[in-house]
Amino acid sequence: MNALVLASAGNALVWIVWVVAALSLLGSGVAVVSFSNPFFSALALIGNLGSLAIMYMLLTAEFVAAAQVLVYAGAVMVMFLFVIAYVGPRREEPWSGGPSWQTVGAVVAAGALLVEIVVAVGLQAGHALGGSGTVGASFGTPAWIGRVFLTDHLLAFEITSIVLLVAAVGGVILGSHTRRVDPGMISPGTAQQREPEAEVVR
Amino acid sequence: MSSTAMTAGSWLCLVSPLAGTIVILLAGTRIPRVAAGWISTSSVVVAFAGAVWAFFGVHSQSGHRGEITTAWTWLASGSFHPGLQLLVDPLSIVMMLIVSGVGSLIVLYSIGYMHGDDEERRYFAYMSFFVFSMLMLVEGGNLLLLLVGWGLVGLSSYLLIGFWHERPSAVQAAKKAFVMNAFGDAVFALALFILIAHSGSVAFSTSFATVTHLSPATADFVALGLLGGAVAKSAQIPLQTWLPDAMEGPTPVSALIHAATMVTAGVYLIARTHPIFEQARTIELLAAGTGALTLVVAGLIALVQTDIKRVIAYSTMSQIGYMFLGVGVGAYSQGMFHLLTHAFFKALLFMAAGLVIHAVANEQDIRKLRGVGRLMPITKWCFLAGALALVGIPPFSGFFSKDSIVAAAAALGTWYGWIFWACGVAGALLTGLYTFRLWFLVFPGEPSAFVREHFHRSGPIGEGALTMLVPVGVLAVLATGGGWLQWAPKWHPFTDWLASAAPTLAIAEPSSTQEYFTSAATVIAGVVGIAIAWAVYSERRIAIPHAPFLRRTLEHKFWFDELYAAIFYKPAELVAAGLRREFEEPVVLQTGTDLGETTLAAGGLMRRIQTGLLRTYVLFLAGGAAAVVLAFLIAR
Amino acid sequence: MLGPGVAWYIALAGFLFGIGVLGVLVRRNPLIVLLSLELMLNSANLALIAFARHFHNGAGQVFALAVMAVAASEVCVGLGLVVALNRKRLSLDVDRLSELRG
Numbered sequence: 001m002n003a004l005v006l007a008s009a010g011n012a013l014v015w016i017v018w019v020v021a022a023l024s025l026l027g028s029g030v031a032v033v034s035f036s037n038p039f040f041s042a043l044a045l046i047g048n049l050g051s052l053a054i055m056y057m058l059l060t061a062e063f064v065a066a067a068q069v070l071v072y073a074g075a076v077m078v079m080f081l082f083v084i085a086y087v088g089p090r091r092e093e094p095w096s097g098g099p100s101w102q103t104v105g106a107v108v109a110a111g112a113l114l115v116e117i118v119v120a121v122g123l124q125a126g127h128a129l130g131g132s133g134t135v136g137a138s139f140g141t142p143a144w145i146g147r148v149f150l151t152d153h154l155l156a157f158e159i160t161s162i163v164l165l166v167a168a169v170g171g172v173i174l175g176s177h178t179r180r181v182d183p184g185m186i187s188p189g190t191a192q193q194r195e196p197e198a199e200v201v202r
Numbered sequence: 203m204s205s206t207a208m209t210a211g212s213w214l215c216l217v218s219p220l221a222g223t224i225v226i227l228l229a230g231t232r233i234p235r236v237a238a239g240w241i242s243t244s245s246v247v248v249a250f251a252g253a254v255w256a257f258f259g260v261h262s263q264s265g266h267r268g269e270i271t272t273a274w275t276w277l278a279s280g281s282f283h284p285g286l287q288l289l290v291d292p293l294s295i296v297m298m299l300i301v302s303g304v305g306s307l308i309v310l311y312s313i314g315y316m317h318g319d320d321e322e323r324r325y326f327a328y329m330s331f332f333v334f335s336m337l338m339l340v341e342g343g344n345l346l347l348l349l350v351g352w353g354l355v356g357l358s359s360y361l362l363i364g365f366w367h368e369r370p371s372a373v374q375a376a377k378k379a380f381v382m383n384a385f386g387d388a389v390f391a392l393a394l395f396i397l398i399a400h401s402g403s404v405a406f407s408t409s410f411a412t413v414t415h416l417s418p419a420t421a422d423f424v425a426l427g428l429l430g431g432a433v434a435k436s437a438q439i440p441l442q443t444w445l446p447d448a449m450e451g452p453t454p455v456s457a458l459i460h461a462a463t464m465v466t467a468g469v470y471l472i473a474r475t476h477p478i479f480e481q482a483r484t485i486e487l488l489a490a491g492t493g494a495l496t497l498v499v500a501g502l503i504a505l506v507q508t509d510i511k512r513v514i515a516y517s518t519m520s521q522i523g524y525m526f527l528g529v530g531v532g533a534y535s536q537g538m539f540h541l542l543t544h545a546f547f548k549a550l551l552f553m554a555a556g557l558v559i560h561a562v563a564n565e566q567d568i569r570k571l572r573g574v575g576r577l578m579p580i581t582k583w584c585f586l587a588g589a590l591a592l593v594g595i596p597p598f599s600g601f602f603s604k605d606s607i608v609a610a611a612a613a614l615g616t617w618y619g620w621i622f623w624a625c626g627v628a629g630a631l632l633t634g635l636y637t638f639r640l641w642f643l644v645f646p647g648e649p650s651a652f653v654r655e656h657f658h659r660s661g662p663i664g665e666g667a668l669t670m671l672v673p674v675g676v677l678a679v680l681a682t683g684g685g686w687l688q689w690a691p692k693w694h695p696f697t698d699w700l701a702s703a704a705p706t707l708a709i710a711e712p713s714s715t716q717e718y719f720t721s722a723a724t725v726i727a728g729v730v731g732i733a734i735a736w737a738v739y740s741e742r743r744i745a746i747p748h749a750p751f752l753r754r755t756l757e758h759k760f761w762f763d764e765l766y767a768a769i770f771y772k773p774a775e776l777v778a779a780g781l782r783r784e785f786e787e788p789v790v791l792q793t794g795t796d797l798g799e800t801t802l803a804a805g806g807l808m809r810r811i812q813t814g815l816l817r818t819y820v821l822f823l824a825g826g827a828a829a830v831v832l833a834f835l836i837a838r
Numbered sequence: 839m840l841g842p843g844v845a846w847y848i849a850l851a852g853f854l855f856g857i858g859v860l861g862v863l864v865r866r867n868p869l870i871v872l873l874s875l876e877l878m879l880n881s882a883n884l885a886l887i888a889f890a891r892h893f894h895n896g897a898g899q900v901f902a903l904a905v906m907a908v909a910a911s912e913v914c915v916g917l918g919l920v921v922a923l924n925r926k927r928l929s930l931d932v933d934r935l936s937e938l939r940g
Contacts, residue, residue, distance in 0.1 A: 014841030022850050029854050029877055033861030038869040045873050052880055055850075058841060059891040061899050064883075064906075071906060076876075076913050083917045084869060087924050102817060106863030109824040110856045116831045117852030121845055140899060148896040149903075156900065160907045167911030174918030814936030817863055824859055 018058060025051040042080045049073040061140045207259025208290045209271040214252030215298055216337050218245045222330035226323055235322040239313035242326035246309050246333050250302035257295050267702055270343045284404045287343030293703035296538060297340035297470055304462045304545045305333045307673035311553050312454040314667030315560060325365060332358035336463050340470060344404040345394050355464045356383040363451040375447035382444040386434020393427020410477040425482035428475055429489050432468030436522045438496045443762050445519055449511040453556035456511060461518050461548035466541045469525040473534045473704045490530025494625035497523030501632030506756040509566045510555050513640050518548055520629060524607050527622055532707030533610035535697040539688055540603035547591035547599060547681035553674050554585040557666045563656040568643045570652040575645030577657050578665045582645045584678040589641050591681040593634045593728040599685030606690045609720035613712035630724040634731020642740040691717045847888035854881035866931045872916045879909045
């Protein structure tokens, strides 16, 4: 009796947490796409990521939740904010520009995808996604993730690391300063004839 | 022991020139030009040594049967697996000795002749390659390798005729030679296919053994095809027109390919495949008739040629006509013997002519060269030796070989035998006439103004480099004395040597009386020819008969070129022009344009949706994804 | 399992994905486009983890981590592009960057 009460109380509590998190998730998501200032959009995304981390906790994915907060909300978003600060504030009206059919098409396509997902989940797969039992205590813990990563999914792990490395190199190249003409490489005469920046920029 | 010598000698003989070619090709410009010449020469000399080695191997073997050595199985297809095999027997030994022996002298001569040419290395690579091809032809141990060698000599002949590729006439001549030879190769290959289809084997022995079971028509077809190949390669009527044009190549090439070796391949072929021809006696006599006709016609045409090399080229055709006559009537060893002596004296004539041409600024017109003998005494006497050998005056070599052939024709005893005999004797008269026309026009007398102006001395005695004079001297000795190897009525080691490979038919075995009678007739005819030449061209006691039509006919070489142009070239040109107008331009070319334009138009349509706007692309992407998901949902 | 079933999470992920798509399609500022892309990726991650929970299969979580790494790469390159655009004084408007026009 007592346990049952506790269980139903816990269930209600989880429901409450879920609803709050879900509302926060959707609200911050809408905020991301509708703020005209990217700075606020980025802040909204941080909230979005935090809500997601809560969702992950509810799904017993503690390690992923931690990584989400550390990697995403921490490192990646800091990078975002830095770039936004570097670029400077640029405002843009969200629902303007481009051909008129673009916006209509966007809404139709996004709506169609949403409806399709909901239909697929709710009507056709819903019964298969009913309540399921508990999982082992180790499910989602860092130790377990680490073991799975380095045994069953070693190849994926390595490929991911290579992708990261390539992206890092690409980021460095893209962000590095425009290559200047090395005066030692060509004769002084041609160097002077060149228009210093425009040629290289083009 | 003898077996080892045969095998090793024959392979050495075959591989050495090929190795020479490869070395010259790979060395490229890293070696000096003259080194290429010496590499080529020594490779052919090594081949000659291999041939001699193989000769002694066969000689020490009882019965001189020879043997076939197989390196490896070359192709394997079901029960059909021809090997890369060489045949060493008396017949191929003779050819190997001629090809590598005379060949080495000619390649040596080339060192002097080609000195200073821009592309000496290429020339010598080709020369070695030709010798390799020719040896492949004569040593090939089965029908397939015979065909391989046959094709390779055609190729190397093409390359060498067109060696001076900056001259349009040389390129034309090379193409002409190649096309006419390709025709011969095609019928030759067809004949081999028929033969292989019936015998199921490419081996000489097996396929020859099955010939006796062939129906007469099939045997005739096979022999006719082989004869077609032989006629094309040996420049006999009606496929003779390429040979005079082939004189566009360097003179040593003419000496090697178009006098001593390749053009005689047809004779070798008939001798090699004589069991087939004996089953198709009509075709064999057709070969003899072709030879008889060619020797007379070529002799007539040679009378009016003004280019020194073309005169000799027609005389080559005429002499090969003798050889065809010989092997055609069944006197294989006599034909082969004439091939041997002809290689000596004809190479000699070409090379002596080459000395003259070399000394007078590459002038080949005999009307301008009068009196050049005064300035070049050694060349003059060497040429005279070759000329006398060619006419067949005893004791020069042509006498011994040519007369036997004519006598063998007489030995047939039938009406066509006597026609062949008459042709042979008439040919001797013509030979004397055109040879000494050339001689009297070029060598004796006071040097003409042209010669005095253009003659330039070179080499140690003023007639050419030593590398050119030595081969000419050696060949002069051979042309003079080489015939003593065999005098049919008295001694005949050459015929005995070939007895195991190509025995002379009994019906073509002349009696001694016929031999003496024929010898007398041909020698008299030759002397008469020389006398007429002397009277007409040297002393001018007899005016050249005025017969404009005859003269024009001869100058146009009996209108063979014009005839072929009318029969083959013009219709082909018309058909090609028609096809171009009616098919190629409206259909083939237009199709490409249409395709391009359609693609362009379609591209123009598609370009409309390429807005360059990233968001539009993403919209299409999202729309596509939605459509795919929808499709999955519906399909479920 | 306490709280809502997996289907709820999936539906939530679907909504989040739709919002992200809408953001990518209507916004012109490349920074916000990138942020919207993050939304889409995260919705996929949510679905992955929900399915991992449902099927008791660790592969889903592992894959979510891989997606996170790829997202980080994508942000790295995307921000690099934004910085490069900015340095070249080009407009930060994806509609103006139409070099690909046919």
